[in-house]
Each structure stands twice: as C-alpha cells, then as structure tokens.
Amino acid sequence: MQRNSKSTPAPTEGGKASAKQRPIVLVGLMGVGKSTVGKRLAARMGLPFVDADEAIEEAAGMTITEIFERYGEAHFRDGERRVIARLIDGVPKVIATGGGAFIQEETRALILECATAIWLDADIDVLVDRVSRREGRPLLKGRNARDVLFELSAIRNPVYALAPIHVRSVAAPHEATVDTIVKALHA
Structure with a gap:
C-alpha cells in the first residue's frame, strides 16, 4: 500500500x-x-x-456489451462519465468503476476532486485468472486476455498512479485487500 505524493490533501472543515x-x-x-x-x-x-457499470446498464436499459456494439466506446465513456458524476454526490459510499473510467480526463478530474480514489493493482497472472471467470468484457472479445491486459496495463497504470492511494490486490482472500484499504484510509 502506498500513498501517492502527487495528490492534494482532502479538503477539511473549511473545504x-x-x-x-x-x-x-x-x-x-x-x-x-x-x-x-x-x-x-x-x-x-x-x-x-x-x-x-451496473448503474450505467440500468440508466441505459442495456448491457455494457450492447452499448459498445450499438454505439461504440466513445458513447459509452460519455454515459459513464455522466453516471459517475451522479454517483459522486457528496454522500459517503464505495463506488467501483469500470477499468477505463479513470483513464478519461473529465471523469478522472471529477473523481480526484470530489472523492477518494484508490488504485487497486494486481499482477497480470492474477488478472488473467480472474477475468477468465466472467464473460461479457467488451475489450476482451475475440482477443487473448493476457495480451489485452498487458497492453492496457502499459497504457493505464501510469494514469491509475494518479490516485492518492495505491493498494496491491494479490491472490489471497479479498478480506486482505479490504484490510489494506482500511489501513490506508486511516493513515
């Protein structure tokens, strides 16, 4: 677990x-x-x-795969940004985003300004094992998961690193990752 020094501190009572x-x-x-x-x-x-992702599907009345197929990624990202903006309403909650959400500049700026962003990171082998358990990931359609994840990590990890908290997710019970996040939030 690391706290990134690039972040600005969360506003306090006056902010x-x-x-x-x-x-x-x-x-x-x-x-x-x-x-x-x-x-x-x-x-x-x-x-x-x-x-x-579930909130996006509910708002659109279709699956993410259907949105990608029917309207393309740019349309999906615009809807994703609007849904995340609605979810970040100042009320404390935990929000899981899709893998590409933080990569979009406007969405990332909103998250960094109005929420506490935590980058969950894992080795490619762990990711390949996990994505193989679930269908319906548009970016993997017809492609080798390891190759896609390797390419995405090279592009996206430097952007994810802008999140103020970085936590490694390892091949262990998820409670271990939760423990690490809770400690980081209280650091």
Whole structure:
C-alpha cells in the first residue's frame, strides 16, 4: 500500500469534505476486484456500495456489451462519465468503476476532486485468472486476455498512479485487500 505524493490533501472543515466523508472510488484494470472488494469494503465501513457499470446498464436499459456494439466506446465513456458524476454526490459510499473510467480526463478530474480514489493493482497472472471467470468484457472479445491486459496495463497504470492511494490486490482472500484499504484510509 502506498500513498501517492502527487495528490492534494482532502479538503477539511473549511473545504468540501474530509476523506472520511467523501465517496471512495475504486479504480484499476478489469479483474482486479473492484466490485468484489468494493462490496466487502462498503460492508466493513457501514457504507452503501454502488457498481458504476451496473448503474450505467440500468440508466441505459442495456448491457455494457450492447452499448459498445450499438454505439461504440466513445458513447459509452460519455454515459459513464455522466453516471459517475451522479454517483459522486457528496454522500459517503464505495463506488467501483469500470477499468477505463479513470483513464478519461473529465471523469478522472471529477473523481480526484470530489472523492477518494484508490488504485487497486494486481499482477497480470492474477488478472488473467480472474477475468477468465466472467464473460461479457467488451475489450476482451475475440482477443487473448493476457495480451489485452498487458497492453492496457502499459497504457493505464501510469494514469491509475494518479490516485492518492495505491493498494496491491494479490491472490489471497479479498478480506486482505479490504484490510489494506482500511489501513490506508486511516493513515
């Protein structure tokens, strides 16, 4: 677990909200465990949990795969930004985002300004194992998961590193990752 020095401290009483009062937004590559860890983190902290991908599907009335196929990635990213903006409403909660959300400049700026961003990171082997358990990931359609994840990590990890908190997700029970996040939030 690392706290990145590039971040600005969370505003306090005179500003917007302290880190404990802000939504917690989990970012990282697909398969890192944002949804699974997010649910457990929310339960541990007594906060609501929201999966941004599920909120997008609900708002659109179709699956993410259908949105990608019908309208393309640019349309999906615009809708994703609007849904995440609605979710980051100043109410403390845990939000799991899709892997590309934090890569979009406007979405990232919103998250960094109004929430506490946590980068969940994992080795490629761990990610490949996890993504192989679930269908419906548009960026993997018809491609080798290891190759896609390697390419995405090279592009996205430097951007994810802008999150003020960095936590490694390892091949261990998700509770270990939750423990690390809770410690980082109280550091």
